[in-house]
Structure formats: C-alpha cells, structure tokens
Amino acid sequence: MSVGYAHELPWREAEDVLAALDGEPWLACLDSNGDIAPRGRWTIICRDPVHVVTVRAGRCFLDGQEQATASLELLRNLVPTFRCPVEVPFAGGAIGFADYRYGQRHHGLGTRHVPDPQQPEFVGGIYDHAIVLDRQARRAWLAGYGTAEIQARHWRNVRHLWARIVAAAPIAPIPPVSFVADCAPTAYRQAVSRARDYIAAGDIFQVNITSRMWGNRPAGLSAMSVYRALRQTSAAPFGAFLSCGHDFALLSASPERFVALDLDGNVSTRPIKGTAPRDPDPVRDRQIAQDLRLDEKECAENLMIVDLMRNDLGQLARIGSVRVPELFNVEHFTHVHHLVSEVQATLLPGHDAIDLLRATLPPGSVTGAPKHRAMQIIDELEYSARGPYCGVVFRIGGDGAMDSSVIIRTLVMTRDRICAAAGGGITILSDPEREYDEMRLKVAALLAVFGDTAQRGSGDD
Numbered sequence: 001m002s003v004g005y006a007h008e009l010p011w012r013e014a015e016d017v018l019a020a021l022d023g024e025p026w027l028a029c030l031d032s033n034g035d036i037a038p039r040g041r042w043t044i045i046c047r048d049p050v051h052v053v054t055v056r057a058g059r060c061f062l063d064g065q066e067q068a069t070a071s072l073e074l075l076r077n078l079v080p081t082f083r084c085p086v087e088v089p090f091a092g093g094a095i096g097f098a099d100y101r102y103g104q105r106h107h108g109l110g111t112r113h114v115p116d117p118q119q120p121e122f123v124g125g126i127y128d129h130a131i132v133l134d135r136q137a138r139r140a141w142l143a144g145y146g147t148a149e150i151q152a153r154h155w156r157n158v159r160h161l162w163a164r165i166v167a168a169a170p171i172a173p174i175p176p177v178s179f180v181a182d183c184a185p186t187a188y189r190q191a192v193s194r195a196r197d198y199i200a201a202g203d204i205f206q207v208n209i210t211s212r213m214w215g216n217r218p219a220g221l222s223a224m225s226v227y228r229a230l231r232q233t234s235a236a237p238f239g240a241f242l243s244c245g246h247d248f249a250l251l252s253a254s255p256e257r258f259v260a261l262d263l264d265g266n267v268s269t270r271p272i273k274g275t276a277p278r279d280p281d282p283v284r285d286r287q288i289a290q291d292l293r294l295d296e297k298e299c300a301e302n303l304m305i306v307d308l309m310r311n312d313l314g315q316l317a318r319i320g321s322v323r324v325p326e327l328f329n330v331e332h333f334t335h336v337h338h339l340v341s342e343v344q345a346t347l348l349p350g351h352d353a354i355d356l357l358r359a360t361l362p363p364g365s366v367t368g369a370p371k372h373r374a375m376q377i378i379d380e381l382e383y384s385a386r387g388p389y390c391g392v393v394f395r396i397g398g399d400g401a402m403d404s405s406v407i408i409r410t411l412v413m414t415r416d417r418i419c420a421a422a423g424g425g426i427t428i429l430s431d432p433e434r435e436y437d438e439m440r441l442k443v444a445a446l447l448a449v450f451g452d453t454a455q456r457g458s459g460d461d
Contacts, residue, residue: 091144262401293328
C-alpha cells in the first residue's frame with residue numbers, strides 16, 4: 001500500500017485561510033472550532049476535487065454524467081487506498097454530505113413533500129490533497145497522495161494561496177434577512193401534540209419534530225462571509241462549509257458527531273438528546289446544567305436514542321462489542337447545554353465506512369425510535385421537506401477511517417434562498433409549549449447572523 005505525503009506549512013488561522021478561499025466552487029472545510037479538547041483539534045480544507053458524485057431526485061451522476069451504479073458504491077470505488085501520513089488524520093479521499101431524503105430512500109420510504117430542485121440529495125467530492133490545521137500544536141500541513149508531479153502542482157498552488165492570505169481579514173457586513181417559518185407556532189405545537197398521541201398509542205417511543213425557515217438571499221451575498229460570521233458566534237467541534245458548485249452551500253455549526261471509524265475497526269457515535277439554555281450568570285448556568293442532567297424527560301429522550309444507536313451499530317458489530325462508556329454527560333456550547341452519550345462497537349471483518357453509512361442513515365437522534373415508523377410519522381406531521389437538515393456530513397480517507405457529523409445548527413444557501421431549521425425530540429413527557437421554545441432557542445443563533453429574531457410563521461398567530 002502506498003503512503004501519502006505531508007509537507008509542513010507556516011501556521012495560518014483557519015479563519016484567514018477561509019477568507020482567502022471565498023468563491024471557490026467546490027470547497028470543503030471540516031471545521032473544528034471552539035474548545036480544542038477533546039474533539040476540536042483538526043480543521044481540514046479541500047478544494048479542486050478530482051471527481052464529484054451527486055444525487056438529484058434519486059438519480060446518480062459522476063462528474064455530470066448519469067450512472068447506473070449506486071452513489072455509495074461509486075464512492076467506494078473512487079476513494080483510493082493509501083496509508084495516511086502519521087502527522088495528520090486525513091490526506092485525501094471523500095468529503096461530502098447525504099441529506100435526509102437520501103436516508104429516506106435507503107429505508108424505502110416516500111415523501112409527501114416537494115424537494116427544492118436546487119438542493120442535491122447527496123454530494124461526494126474525491127480530493128487528492130488537503131490543507132490540515134492542527135489547532136492543538138498550531139502546525140499546518142499540505143497532505144495528499146499521488147505522483148511527484150501532482151505533489152509539485154499542489155505545493156505550488158498552496159504556496160500561492162499562502163501568499164495571499166491576510167491575517168484577521170474583516171468580514172463583509174451581512175445584510176438583514178427576514179425569515180418565514182413553514183408553519184405557525186400553533187401548528188408546530190399541534191404537531192408535537194399529535195406526536196405524543198402516536199407515542200401514547202404505542203406506535204413509537206420517541207420522534208423528532210422540526211421546522212424550517214426561509215429567507216430571500218440578497219444579491220451578491222457571499223456564502224463564505226455568512227459562514228465566517230456564523231463560526232464566530234456559534235463555535236462548534238463539527239462545523240462544516242461545503243460549497244457544491246456556485247449555487248449551493250451548506251454552512252454548519254454542528255455540535256454532534258454521528259459515526260466515527262478508526263483504523264482498528266473501532267466505531268463510536270455521540271448522540272445528542274437534551275437541551276437547556278446557557279445563562280450569563282455562572283452560578284445559574286451551572287445549576288441549569290445540573291438540572292438538565294437530572295431532567296426525567298431529557299434523560300428518557302437521550303436513553304431511547306442510545307438504544308436506537310446500539311441497534312444500528314449492532315447490525316455490523318462483533319457480538320458483545322457494543323458498549324456505552326458515557327451516558328447523560330452534559331456538554332457546554334456557546335448558546336446551549338446538551339445531554340450527550342457515547343456508544344462504541346467493533347466493526348465486523350469485511351465491512352467498511354460505506355457499510356456503516358448505509359446501515360445508520362439517517363441519524364437516529366433526528367428521527368426517533370423505532371426509526372422506520374418514526375420517519376413515517378415525521379413525513380406526516382412536518383410541513384416541508386427537510387433537505388440537508390438532519391442528514392450527515394462525512395469524510396472517508398484513503399486509509400478507510402471515517403468521521404461524520406449530524407447536520408444540525410446549519411444554514412443552507414441556494415441561488416435564491418437561505419434556509420435555517422431546528423427541532424427537538426418528542427416523548428410522552430413533552431410539553432408542546434416547551435418544545436416550541438426549545439426549537440426557537442436552537443434556531444435563534446442562525447437567524448441572528450442576519451439580524452432576524454422574530455421567526456415569523458406561515459399564517460403566524
């Protein structure tokens with residue numbers, strides 16, 4: 001097996017590198033931001049993909065040409081095999097996302113909602129090099145694979161990029177945007193009540209109910225400027241910026257790891273279920289966090305998704321290897337506290353990252369339990385297609401390692417519109433008013449980037 005390369009570069013801040021790459025049409029950034037430990041060490045930036053796999057309306061394309069091969073199989077065939085250099089976690093491979101509709105298709109489910117034709121269901125870029133920033137050691141690397149000629153070309157290109165980077169480049173002012181929700185507050189609360197009825201009837205144990213808000217995209221507004229503003233106010237360990245051509249960008253400040261796979265076949269997932277607001281008073285803030293840890297409804301919500309993820313991982317795990325090393329741990333983010341657990345397993349021989357994605361999409365923390373029935377109820381009760389929201393951002397390296405995040409706390413920008421979304425898990429103990437308030441809390445940081453705090457609903461009451 002060949003070995004990738006890693007050449008050290010002078011240190012640059014991720015913020016400054018991103019500013020210099022504004023306007024790149026196929027830019028992928030997996031952006032650890034905020035606290036470095038324990039999961040915020042690396043930022044990975046890729047551009048100029050060798051190949052691009054896309055899915056639109058269930059049809060798969062490679063570099064614009066329709067394919068008979070399924071997208072995940074195509075991706076498996078395109079990711080080269082090589083050993084990643086020890087200095088970095090990723091030196092090339094696949095980076096992309098799978099949206100919620102993509103997960104529905106894998107479960108054989110239809111939808112009553114009309115998708116946005118400007119939003120792809122799946123994108124996977126194949127990249128033969130990456131800029132990797134080690135935030136802990138403050139070291140930067142150009143890493144990749146390929147011939148000496150390819151290496152030399154990438155080295156020239158990154159030196160030109162480094163030469164035009166400006167430290168602390170200002171963010172262009174973000175113009176105000178007004179957002180309108182897909183349903184009125186009363187309708188959202190009614191959806192929560194109907195979800196509780198399904199739980200009481202025994203259809204499900206839990207379901208995730210969400211809402212989307214749209215605003216018109218101002219002419220000339222740079223997606224990168226919006227993302228730079230978002231990452232300043234919503235630092236997150238699993239941030240992502242994916243520019244998929246000129247007319248679509250995904251801007252994520254996700255706090256949630258989905259599924260990770262290491263070189264030894266160890267699998268981990270860290271579902272988030274349970275939310276409480278931060279408080280500027282440190283004493284009150286600590287009390288809120290403690291109350292969250294002891295909240296019966298929030299703990300029940302978390303435990304049900306832990307069981308669901310144990311089942312999902314168990315499909316491909318060695319018998320007896322599924323375990324829960326963390327349960328009901330409170331983690332602290334810029335705007336909220338979250339209740340987080342971890343499920344681990346060991347992958348069966350003969351399976352890989354593609355198999356893991358196929359077995360676990362869409363994420364259990366944003367669907368419900370049992371997953372299949374919960375997804376049917378979601379489609380009935382929600383008022384619009386989820387699109388990328390509640391999907392997955394992923395990277396798969398040439399060494400077979402994978403990491404991924406759940407697409408939450410995310411903005412989606414198309415040629416004409418900007419979409420924000422939020423929601424929460426519903427159990428038999430859920431209060432509709434409290435669930436509506438939690439949804440508003442989660443989406444507020446996204447809308448605040450544009451100066452909008454009203455969150456008007458369609459037919460607002």
